[in-house]
Amino acid sequence: MSAISVGQAVVLGAVEGVTEFLPVSSTGHLKIAEGLMNIPVDDDAVVGFSAVIQVGAIAAVLVYFFKDIVRIVSAWLRGLRDKEERYHHDYKFAWWVICATIPIVVVGLAAKPLIEGPLASLWVVAGSLIVGSGVMWVADRTGRHKRGEDDTSFKDAMLVGSSQILALLFPGFSRSGATMSTALMLDLDRVAATRLSFFLGIPALTGAGIYELKDALGTTGTGALPLAVGTVVSFAVAYASIAWLLKFVAKHSFNAFVIYRIVVGLLLFGLLGAGAIHS
Numbered sequence: 001m002s003a004i005s006v007g008q009a010v011v012l013g014a015v016e017g018v019t020e021f022l023p024v025s026s027t028g029h030l031k032i033a034e035g036l037m038n039i040p041v042d043d044d045a046v047v048g049f050s051a052v053i054q055v056g057a058i059a060a061v062l063v064y065f066f067k068d069i070v071r072i073v074s075a076w077l078r079g080l081r082d083k084e085e086r087y088h089h090d091y092k093f094a095w096w097v098i099c100a101t102i103p104i105v106v107v108g109l110a111a112k113p114l115i116e117g118p119l120a121s122l123w124v125v126a127g128s129l130i131v132g133s134g135v136m137w138v139a140d141r142t143g144r145h146k147r148g149e150d151d152t153s154f155k156d157a158m159l160v161g162s163s164q165i166l167a168l169l170f171p172g173f174s175r176s177g178a179t180m181s182t183a184l185m186l187d188l189d190r191v192a193a194t195r196l197s198f199f200l201g202i203p204a205l206t207g208a209g210i211y212e213l214k215d216a217l218g219t220t221g222t223g224a225l226p227l228a229v230g231t232v233v234s235f236a237v238a239y240a241s242i243a244w245l246l247k248f249v250a251k252h253s254f255n256a257f258v259i260y261r262i263v264v265g266l267l268l269f270g271l272l273g274a275g276a277i278h279s
Contacts, residue, residue: 003045008037009226010233013053017237020057020205021198021245023136023177023257024264028125031171032268035122035277047116049222049230051212054205056234061198064242069202089150093199096154100161101203107165108208119169122272122279128172129265133258136181140254143184149192156186161200172265175201180254190249198242 004012015033019026030050031041039046062069075090085091108115118124163182167175176197183193271277 003043004039004049004222004226004230006226006229008039009049009053009222009230011037012050013056013230013233014237016050016053016230017057017060017234017239018241020054020234020238021061021176021201021242023174023180023254024261025125025129025132025167025172025174025177026054026057027167028129028172028174028264031120031122031125032264032277035279038278041120041122041279044116045222047120048212049227051208052227053209053230053234055209056231057238058202058205058209060235060238060242061202064239065198092154093152093157096152096157097161097199097203099154100157100200101207103158103162104164104168104204105207108168111169115168120171122268122277124170125172126265126268126272128170129174129261129268131170132166132173132177132181133261133265136177136254136261137258139181139184140258144187145184145189147186147188147192149188149195152188152192152196156183156188157196157200159186160196161204164200164204174261175204177257177261190254191246194246194249 012030012033015029016026019029027050034041034046034050041047072090072094075085075088076094079085079088079091079094160179160182163178164175166178167173179197179200180190180193183196184190188196268277272279
């Protein structure tokens with residue numbers, strides 16, 4: 001029997017699509033939604049389902065930034081053949097994304113038992129939501145927002161890419177929140193920080209989805225239909241979320257996200273403490 005029904009898959013796909021690229025923690029919100037629907041958050045099939053439907057959100061990024069991705073990949077391929085092309089920023093940026101993904105892959109494989117076990121607790125999610133809010137608030141206040149996307153360097157990419165580990169180990173911290181906060185601390189402006197977060201998320205989240213596919217479709221897994229439904233819903237909602245976020249950060253600070261995260265974290269602590277939801 002499937003661990004997740006089609007109806008639950010629709011809900012989880014929508015939650016994933018809305019929250020994957022907003023700095024509010026998609027993993028945390030998925031675990032909260034799973035807990036409210038009495039879905040075991042530490043079940044291998046459920047963890048796999050959550051990772052696989054992220055591919056829908058990543059597909060939304062690929063479609064939304066298709067022209068940018070084609071430009072960067074084309075520059076990378078030309079640079080592999082022609083030394084002169086290797087001075088092009090897009091060629092370098094492609095390598096930076098590849099290198100910046102290595103730390104999260106290494107940690108993800110090494111710490112898999114912890115990530116899918118003790119660290120999957122909703123208590124960790126609640127605490128990480130609040131702590132991550134503080135980090136985001138400080139980053140938005142101290143960052144000088146003076147550097148654009150063309151000003152990014154290898155050091156920037158590695159630091160921002162490595163910050164994804166925080167969200168991997170502490171669900172609720174938010175991959176987007178961690179990467180955007182780190183980019184802001186490096187003085188990138190909000191739009192550049194957001195776009196860099198998107199590009200760095202493509203290989204990391206796609207790889208995680210492919211790696212977890214076997215668990216999600218296993219004999220005790222979630223089943224192909226709920227998985228397909230969740231992924232499609234995630235794609236559609238994520239596409240709209242990306243468009244909205246880029247417009248929002250161009251004119252606003254991250255204060256709204258900081259306040260929202262704190263409220264959700266405190267509410268989750270209250271629900272857990274009252275026994276209304278299980279960790």
